[in-house]
Amino acid sequence: MDFFDKIKSGVIPVPITAYMLQEVLRRNEKLQEVAVEITEDEIIVTGRAEADLKVTKKDLSFSITLEPVQMEGREIIFKIVKLKPLNLSILNKRIFDKPPHLTYKSGHIRIDFNGWELVRKIPIGKIKSYKVGDGKIIVMVGV
Numbered sequence: 824m825d826f827f828d829k830i831k832s833g834v835i836p837v838p839i840t841a842y843m844l845q846e847v848l849r850r851n852e853k854l855q856e857v858a859v860e861i862t863e864d865e866i867i868v869t870g871r872a873e874a875d876l877k878v879t880k881k882d883l884s885f886s887i888t889l890e891p892v893q894m895e896g897r898e899i900i901f902k903i904v905k906l907k908p909l910n911l912s913i914l915n916k917r918i919f920d921k922p923p924h925l926t927y928k929s930g931h932i933r934i935d936f937n938g939w940e941l942v943r944k945i946p947i948g949k950i951k952s953y954k955v956g957d958g959k960i961i962v963m964v965g966v
Contacts, residue, residue, distance in 0.1 A: 834951055834965035837942055841866075841958055847938045851921040855882075863956045865890045865904065872918045883908065885918075889932060891960075894950045897936045899962070936962060 841859040848857045848868065857870035866889040871882050885908065889901035903910065912929070919927040924938040936942045936950065942964065951965040 833948075834963045835945055835948070837936075837945070837962050837964055839936065839939065839941075839960045839962060843939055843941075844934075844960075847924050847934070850924060850938075851919075853918055853921070861955060861958050861960060866901065866955070866960075891953060891955060892931070894953065895933075896949045897942065897964075898933045899936065899950065899953060899960075901932045901934065903930050903932065 841861045844861070844866070845857055845859040848854055848859065848870075853873045855871045855873075857868065860867045867886065868889065869884075869886045871884050873880055873882055885906065887903060887907075888905040890904045891899050892902045893900040903915070906915070915930075916927050919925060919932055924935050926933045926935075942962070945964050948964045950962050952963045954961045
């Protein structure tokens with residue numbers, strides 16, 4: 824099936840690479856030295872984060888493993904499978920809750936795929952399905 828057949832069928836595949844995801848995460852001023860790896864079932868993000876702990880600010884090196892669990896509109900919700908060094912809800916919220924592209928709530932991170940020009944160019948539709956693997960996430964946008 825070529826690209827035009829996919830458009831006629833109402834579903835457009837949009838590849839989101841590890842680099843593109845990394846660029847969205849870099850928009851968060853609290854994250855530095857961010858690196859993203861996409862494996863078959865999960866996304867691994869490493870870097871340093873500025874943790875604003877009311878009393879003091881501290882830079883923490885972190886590694887977070889995310890697993891996609893649900894889709895809503897043009898967002899994919901990822902469950903935090905592993906977070907090193909600490910998986911504390913209050914700390915996670917301060918680091919990862921950066922709307923509109925990235926939000927954190929009760930152990931889950933939501934990524935809004937409208938953060939990429941590539942997805943915004945498709946004026947209508949929502950994510951129908953996705954596939955994680957080969958260094959990218961293929962999201963199928965359709966009506």
